[in-house]
Amino acid sequence: MNPGNPVDTGHAGNTGHAGHAGHAETAGSPGHAETAGGPLRDRERQVLDRIERARHRKARVREDRVTLAHGAGGKATHTLIEAVFLEAFRNPLLETLEDGAVTGGLAFTTDSFVVTPLFFPGGDIGDLAVNGTVNDLAMCGARPRYLSAAFILEEGFPIADLRRITASMAEAARVADVQIVTGDTKVVQRGKADGCYINTAGVGTLDRPVRLSAAAARPGDAVIVSGPVGEHGITVMLARGELDIEADLSSDTAPLNALTDLLLSACGDGRVRCLRDATRGGVATIVNEIAESSQVAVVLDEDALPVRPAVRGACELLGIDPLYVACEGRMVAVVAAEAAETALGALRSHPLGADAAVIGRINDDPPGLVLLRTSFGGTRIVDLLVGDPLPRIC
Structure with missing residues (x-):
């Protein structure tokens, strides 16, 4: 239309x-x-x-x-x-469908990143993964504290590109004043993924009484x-x-x-x-x-x-x-x-x-x-x- x-x-x-x-x-x-x-x-x-x-x-x-x-x-x-x-996982925290779950003075969120190309003017999949999860926590009124980072890598992905991505993530975490404290890595066969996918989850603290x-x-x-x-x-x-x-x-x-x-x-x-x-x-x-x-x-x-x-x-x-x-x-x-x-x-x-x-x-x-x-x-x-x-x- x-x-x-x-x-x-x-x-x-x-x-x-x-x-x-x-x-x-x-x-x-x-x-x-x-x-x-x-x-x-x-x-x-x-x-x-x-x-x-x-x-x-x-x-x-x-x-x-x-x-x-x-x-x-x-x-x-x-x-x-x-x-x-929602039909499968329904609970009071999920039902609000906000950017993150807020309970007990904490905010928790997760996000996955599959952008293509991996590198683009102004950024790459690495800083995108950090900033995206930091921002979801910030939208809850929380102060972002800790992130996880999980990678799904394709066989044959250049190590130089992986280093470039992780360096970008480290710098983004420094700017946002958060720490990447845990993670996971999986590798799939050549042709079964598009180079690199990243999932980040984040935890933040609610330092002010805001809802x-x-x-x-x-x-x-x-x-x-x-x-x-x-x-x-x-x-x-x-x-x-x-x-x-x-x-x-x-x-x-x-x-x-x-x-x-x-x-x-x-x-x-x-x-x-x-x-x-x-x-x-x-x-x-x-x-x-x-x-x-x-x-x-x-x-x-x-x-x-x-x-x-x-x-x-x-x-x-x-x-x-x-x-x-x-x-x-x-x-x-x-x-x-x-x-x-x-x-x-x-x-x-x-x-x-x-x-x-x-x-x-x-x-x-x-x-x-x-x-x-x-x-x-x-x-x-x-x-x-x-x-x-x-x-x-x-």
């Missing part, structure tokens, strides 16, 4: 294709500013109600085999998690992004050399724990509702999770979203919306309205947050949906990612 088309009410739960996942122009969109709290037109309400019903159906995997879309962070990933993994959750957003809250989006995903895509596109880009991979510490210290208790790093599925996936978990509407302003010209240009050529492109050093924060300026000041005081911006607000209606006010004056629904336009970017 192209972004300018009306919502296809026959497929309300799947509005979008892989390149513009979930973008659907609402009927009568120029007048849709009423979604800020006033009445909706009847047809719009019918469409939104249909989407809401579709979203609340019990998750069911329709495919017989795993597809790349199941790892993209979008609709297929959410369905797989809820219908297979962050995607279910904590309230009407009136501000939605903030810590910097320009989409740089990592586009950088990795171009590094594969499959596209005749040149752009001066590098990955944004970075540890965010110092940035989150500044933010939480500046805003005080309870005024930061939620933190999420915008990895697979991008900002769009994060705000959809917040809207669904909190049963609120997230209304974004397209003109406020920071996107570097090179990223925007590459996205236009590839037919991809920057909202869905992965970052590895950017986070989305939902903060109380009265704390928005304080939050921006704290973020902008750090190099990683210098370009932080308020990109939207939390409204009460329509609950569970994300709306984007476009540069052309219309409003469209931003749904979860459908398909996998950028596979294996982390």
